[in-house]
Amino acid sequence: MLDIQFIRENADVIKEGARKKHVDIDIDKLISIDDKRKTLRGQMDEKKAEQNRMSNTIMRAEGDERQRLVESMRHVKQGLSELEEQYKAVMQEWQLLMLQVPNIPDFSVPEGESDAQNETIRTWGENPTFSFPAKDHIELMTKAGMADFERGGKVAGFRGYFLKGDGVLLANAVSQLALKHFMERGFEPMMVPSLVRRETFLGTGYLPQGEEDLYKTQDGEYLAGTGEVATMGYYMDEIVDGAQFPMKFLSYSPCFRREAGSHSKDTKGLIRVHEFFKWEQVVLAEASHAGSVELHEELTKNAEDFLQLMKLPYRVVVNCGGDLGLGQVKKYDIEAWMPSQDTYRETHSSSYFHDFQTRRLNIRYRTPEGKLLFAHSLNNTAAAMPRLLTMLVENYQQEDGTIRVPEALVPYVGKQVLGRPA
């Protein structure tokens, strides 16, 4: 959510931002509703003031005088309740629109409608070449006893899977390496709830727009698609200690996604699943654009370093306007090389929000001058499993169907080769 004052003063910038993000929103309508809101508010305040004055007089009055005053108060009240009703209606419309106003994308964000227009800004590593017919992760993992998709489907339905044997070892190893790697960079590890109340989803910007992609319980909670939701909710409605900035959290959680809009995409394998596990970098920082930009680069680099540790070739793309979420100012996707698809697939998504999320969540801090400000927030994937495993097994596959373990993971896996020769 943006500040209404800011929206009013910068309507053109907001409109331009919405256009760039391909978000359909009528800012002029919002402003005219806000005019109504302000007028009504003013009228209500005046009535209220009158009422307060009168009830003060009534308190002191006695007998007939009092009776008369109480009587005339009734008229004041009637006018007020009419105003209140109008105000309520206006506010409803106001809030609905306010939740839809997108944050302004950064100047450096390229134009474009969908991920097809994302721009590659750098690549790292060398894509493997195979002297034999390379297999995809489904075949590799199935044969190596690392995953079972058939029984996954039987038990869990569409997109269901079991990880087993060396697949579990590898997932655990990646998880442990991630924990070590990010803790070294000052992140505090957290295990956070996935079952989260609606409020926090509104605050992080996943609702009201993302209703379709969320699982919901019969008790009204939602299942989070990322640990970011609970982590951001952690300090909801609090004034945090600004001296601790930047606060860096490494959140672990199961993640659930309905993938409602992607039924035909990645229907096989571990690329797109309904439930998975993820370490997520989440940061709260002081309200400074320059600071956010710097941290954004840092979070991105953290993830790149992690992929480099495992020697996975990757590229970094800057997402175009149309591929940005409502609250995101700028986003980089990091995509690792996927031999079976002859392309890069997303492993990390790094973005910053300015105070878009913290305004909704009401997370503030006090500046040294004593001013209360909304903090800035950022996040980026740290390690998503099992998706990351698909790149690992495909890039490190050998002719006999076994999989070499990247050196950095060997201590955690406990061996150098996964699977058994065919």
Place this chain on the structure above:
RNA sequence: GGAGGGGUGGCAGAGUGGUCGAAUGCGUCAGUCUUGAAAACUGAAGUCUCGGAAACGGGACCGUGGGUUCGAAUCCCACCCCCUCCGCCA
């Protein structure tokens, strides 16, 4: 699941219909004292919002939303959350 208790400022905690935006204590900040610090003493300080250049003035905020009343932190209803005990389960 059953029974009960409770949600008040940064924190603790009073307040059960009328100058209550809210006592008191702790903490915070400024000053006095001190070579410096501590202690002691003196003083300051909530948040949001509207008008205003400012001084200042209006309005809102005591978990959330409704209601009763001329007037609600205080009474009534619903919901959310926390705590204690019992039961059940891990």
